[in-house]
Amino acid sequence: MRGRNILFGLSGSIAAFKAAGWVHSLVKEDARVNVVMTRSATRFITPLTLGALSGNQVFTDMFSEGEGEPMAHISLPREADVVLIAPATAQTIARLAHGLADDLLSTAVLAATVPVVICPAMNSNMLAHPATCRNIATLRQLGYQVVDPDSGLLACGDEGAGRLPEWDRVRETLLALFSDDDLAGEKVLITAGPTREALDPARYLTNRSSGKMGYALARTARRRGADVVLVSGPVQLDPPPDVELITVETAEEMLGAVLEQAADSSVIIKAAAVADFRPVNNHSHKIKKAEAGSQLELVPNRDILAELGNNRQDNQVLVGFAAESRNHEAEGQRKLRSKNVDLIVVNDILGEDTGFDVDTNQVTLISRDAVQQLELMSKEETANGILDRVVGLLPGE
Numbered sequence: 001m002r003g004r005n006i007l008f009g010l011s012g013s014i015a016a017f018k019a020a021g022w023v024h025s026l027v028k029e030d031a032r033v034n035v036v037m038t039r040s041a042t043r044f045i046t047p048l049t050l051g052a053l054s055g056n057q058v059f060t061d062m063f064s065e066g067e068g069e070p071m072a073h074i075s076l077p078r079e080a081d082v083v084l085i086a087p088a089t090a091q092t093i094a095r096l097a098h099g100l101a102d103d104l105l106s107t108a109v110l111a112a113t114v115p116v117v118i119c120p121a122m123n124s125n126m127l128a129h130p131a132t133c134r135n136i137a138t139l140r141q142l143g144y145q146v147v148d149p150d151s152g153l154l155a156c157g158d159e160g161a162g163r164l165p166e167w168d169r170v171r172e173t174l175l176a177l178f179s180d181d182d183l184a185g186e187k188v189l190i191t192a193g194p195t196r197e198a199l200d201p202a203r204y205l206t207n208r209s210s211g212k213m214g215y216a217l218a219r220t221a222r223r224r225g226a227d228v229v230l231v232s233g234p235v236q237l238d239p240p241p242d243v244e245l246i247t248v249e250t251a252e253e254m255l256g257a258v259l260e261q262a263a264d265s266s267v268i269i270k271a272a273a274v275a276d277f278r279p280v281n282n283h284s285h286k287i288k289k290a291e292a293g294s295q296l297e298l299v300p301n302r303d304i305l306a307e308l309g310n311n312r313q314d315n316q317v318l319v320g321f322a323a324e325s326r327n328h329e330a331e332g333q334r335k336l337r338s339k340n341v342d343l344i345v346v347n348d349i350l351g352e353d354t355g356f357d358v359d360t361n362q363v364t365l366i367s368r369d370a371v372q373q374l375e376l377m378s379k380e381e382t383a384n385g386i387l388d389r390v391v392g393l394l395p396g397e
């Protein structure tokens with residue numbers, strides 16, 4: 001979002017208070033936000049609030065003196081990278097569908113040549129009315145991007161569709177507009193997180209993987225246009241929007257899910273920290289101290305990545321991870337060859353900014369013909385760096 005210019009239009013719905021939080025989120029991510037409010041929006045939340053949150057003057061009226069910008073309906077969309085309308089009421093949607101230009105927001109949308117993203121929010125009956133359905137269909141035909149509302153309890157007390165969507169889904173829609181579409185048409189299978197190998201109903205063996213790197217890959221691959229399937233071990237992360245999530249617990253379950261998805265995947269990225277061993281017995285009752293010995297008997301799990309490498313589909317790109325505490329590059333080179341993959345992403349699990357559960361990473365990318373060190377960056381930026389290499393490995397590139 002850094003440096004992006006967002007023209008943020010609010011219309012008159014109780015959901016305007018949530019959209020105010022989105023303005024704050026965008027500003028925290030270093031976007032520049034210019035707010036335009038319809039007259040009804042100002043009945044729900046004040047321009048003062050949005051001015052304070054955006055750090056910029058708020059525009060409410062085409063003809064208001066003192067708003068300082070005589071041609072705001074032209075200059076605001078001209079400067080913007082995207083127009084976001086949230087909440088978009090039935091009235092605003094109808095105005096835009098008919099090309100009306102009777103207030104500042106509708107006029108600015110007509111003047112905009114950048115993408116327009118619309119987030120409807122209203123009572124479910126109003127949303128389901130044929131007139132609203134037709135107007136939303138018209139907006140889509142006009143090339144506007146309409147984010148489907150969420151369902152749930154509405155402010156009026158009804159249950160149904162019409163809630164303003166979660167910010168995460170809207171944020172991803174905006175970021176996809178700012179991203180290349182270079183993975184469009186590819187099915188990308190990603191694994192993430194740890195696995196858990198049960199000893200008894202109370203105890204298991206696991207590792208410290210948080211899943212953040214795999215989830216960042218899933219989000220960024222989706223933004224770049226891929227169809228993404230994410231096979232995830234147990235993690236404390238929100239599911240990325242618009243990604244097929246398959247949750248598993250054990251390495252054996254992960255193997256089953258991956259093999260089911262692998263045949264038609266053009267790219268497979270194994271970011272999961274799969275347990276190498278599992279207990280021989282998973283006891284059905286809690287093991288009692290008095291009965292337990294001091295030794296754990298383990299059997300090896302199958303190596304999912306090595307199996308994929310040995311049974312490659314034509315033109316499939318295979319990416320593995322190597323989380324290392326020493327001999328990083330040598331271990332990466334060994335895994336590249338022993339698992340027969342195209343790219344190994346090596347990271348240092350002992351580094352303060354590169355270890356488990358942090359939001360940054362610094363990785364080395366090892367392919368058959370190159371070793372490339374990426375800078376210390378956020379996990380999402382690192383994911384984009386990895387995907388740049390993946391795109392270069394696709395057939396025809």
Ligand code: CTP
Nearest residue numbers: 270271272274301302303304305320321322323
């Ligand atoms: N991997 C896998 N299945 C396993 C073990 C590992 O698919 N049973 C994958 C991981 O997802 C990762 C890569 O293999 O992409 C390397 O995992 P890592 O744990 O670093 O290496 P190991 O193969 O376990 O080797 P070592 O224990 O010698 O480090």
